[in-house]
Amino acid sequence: MAVDPAVLKATVDVLLNEDTRNNIIMIIVIVVTVVFFLLAICAYILLNPLESLKVYFSNEDQVLVEEIKSKYPNNIIMGNITKNGIFCFPLENTESTVITADYGMYDPWNSGVLTKHTGIDLSGVHRDKVLAVYDGIIVFAGSQNSYGNCIEIKHEIDGIEIYTFYAHLSSINVSIEQEVKQGQVIGIEGGDPFIDPNPGNSTGHHLHFEVRTSKDYGNDVDPKEYIYKD
Numbered sequence: 001m002a003v004d005p006a007v008l009k010a011t012v013d014v015l016l017n018e019d020t021r022n023n024i025i026m027i028i029v030i031v032v033t034v035v036f037f038l039l040a041i042c043a044y045i046l047l048n049p050l051e052s053l054k055v056y057f058s059n060e061d062q063v064l065v066e067e068i069k070s071k072y073p074n075n076i077i078m079g080n081i082t083k084n085g086i087f088c089f090p091l092e093n094t095e096s097t098v099i100t101a102d103y104g105m106y107d108p109w110n111s112g113v114l115t116k117h118t119g120i121d122l123s124g125v126h127r128d129k130v131l132a133v134y135d136g137i138i139v140f141a142g143s144q145n146s147y148g149n150c151i152e153i154k155h156e157i158d159g160i161e162i163y164t165f166y167a168h169l170s171s172i173n174v175s176i177e178q179e180v181k182q183g184q185v186i187g188i189e190g191g192d193p194f195i196d197p198n199p200g201n202s203t204g205h206h207l208h209f210e211v212r213t214s215k216d217y218g219n220d221v222d223p224k225e226y227i228y229k230d
């Protein structure tokens with residue numbers, strides 16, 4: 001293909017202009033720098049396990065608690081909790097107890113308005129013994145608005161802090177700052193609005209059980225992932 005001499009001359013003239021040359025060099029430097037950083041980011045992602053990256057994008061407490069979950073895995077069937085979690089079952093009677101309200105979004109009044117259930121409701125023997133699911137220290141023992149009589153325990157597992165919460169109790173057997181052992185009786189199940197004292201917002205007897213990544217309401221995770229049933 002023949003090159004038009006006029007076009008060739010114009011191109012040479014442009015390249016000989018110093019300002020134009022400097023601009024071209026500047027653009028090349030910028031492009032090379034951007035490509036270098038993109039390659040460096042790709043290399044970082046490939047060389048680092050995804051687990052470590054997760055820390056940057058999610059709640060740190062949540063990630064730590066996920067560690068416990070992966071170390072003590074569980075198999076769950078609604079209403080039939082199976083085995084191998086780190087926490088023992090929070091009620092003494094494991095035979096007839098079933099999950100009557102699962103963790104997650106639900107419509108408690110069939111009103112079309114979804115709300116989050118921050119724990120699971122376990123229902124079996126009325127006034128069953130409520131057990132500490134793991135060694136820990138009582139951080140709350142008293143009454144809360146919709147939960148009635150309730151208890152919260154702080155645990156430390158493999159250096160990771162995790163909290164469990166037990167609500168709608170007909171009686172409380174522990175006090176704040178008391179140390180408890182796994183399987184120890186901490187209270188008595190309740191929540192029957194006609195028979196039990198201080199049932200809170202409950203339509204029938206059951207234990208509302210939560211697992212939290214930190215002490216306050218709203219830091220819940222699915223408790224089914226952590227408990228086992230003999």
Ligand SMILES: [Zn+2]
Pocket residue numbers: 101117119120121207208209
């Ligand atoms: Zn509940």
